[in-house]
Amino acid sequence: MTDSTDAQLAAQYEAYPYPARDPKEEAKRLIIGSPSHLREIDYWVFGARRPQAQPLQALVAGGGTGDGTIMLATHLSRRGNAGRVTYLDRSLAAMRIARARAEARNLTNIDWVQGSILDLPTLGLGPFDYIDCCGVLHHLPEPAAGLAALEVVLAPGGGMGLMVYAPHGRTGVYMVQDALALLAPPDQTPAARIEVGKRVMRHLPESNWLRFNRNFSDHISGGDAGLYDLLLNPRDRAFTVSDFAALLGTSGMAVAAFMEPMRYNPATWLPDPKLRARAASLSATAQAALAESLTGNMSVHIAYCRRAAEPVTRADPMADTAVPVMREVPGSELVKSILPNGQLPFLFDGLRAPVSLPPQAPAILQAIDGERTVADLAAFFAERGMAADKFRRAWAEVFAALEPVNRVLLAAPKG
Structure with a gap:
């Protein structure tokens, strides 16, 4: 189903491809994020059980200017995986930028x-x-129809990485959107609307809630594309955790993991043991919804999803054959942030949440190289005087602390 707003959306993304990207920057950095980091897909979608050498056929549905496409295609290329990434978007302007970025990296697997x-x-x-769909469903007239279209082309046992807007962390956004819709109606040209938007932002009253919201910088540093997408988008719907779960249910899908799981665990935000016990009695969806309401700062929901009838079974982190891997930040770098009291602080959109690590954590993290198995690590530390049972207790604590913050995962088998 399409409607008149679709024409306005199409005009927006032709005039202001989003996000603003310069292909020349590819020589300097690879933009990393969630979902669709290959190590995340290996672990959160396939449970670290799908062989690395097995070709991965991936779709980036609504690829925009290419962030997810370029990251995943680069990861597959570096791994030597014979799989391919299919980029799909209706904006030719966005596709031209994404293709130029791929050409700058000599990527031929898209x-x-x-x-x-x-x-x-x-x-x-x-x-x-695997299907990536970020920032698309919430712009559709019927998000359920979009999700259903994705599910039709999802292979048995496959999964999705989805991102939708969340309401609480977008406080202020919709107030400004309403104001701009009155001053610059969506039926005006994108150029005319952006000019009005800039004028409003120069004189936005101090009391406006957007001024207090630190979740966003697109309207400040994201150029015309960022300002338009955040504040002038003609259709923009936010989903609570419960809304999102209901949407997934319309196509028989379910959350395999929110990013990051620790953020969606109400125990993170409830130090009171009696409240923790009450929260623990709730369903998984209700617990995530509780965390969303308690924190009040989630502006998006990023989740890996599978069919509800095909839940993921993840590898055992204590198995001798399990291979720990750092998701992105090397252990040698991560340990630099560990405080003298053994805590490692994390920030979730400005909200601080420390995790406690055992004294052996720095040594263990620096020994994780994505190649050594748990048995190899046990032997490595045994040679240095750490008893096997002591290592395993420490490793269990490290994994229990850092897996929920998406820092330490398990690698997929190479075969």
């Missing part, structure tokens, strides 16, 4: 398709082992 995710059932694409 297929380029112009089209809407709503057309997926008729495009002859797929099936896909």
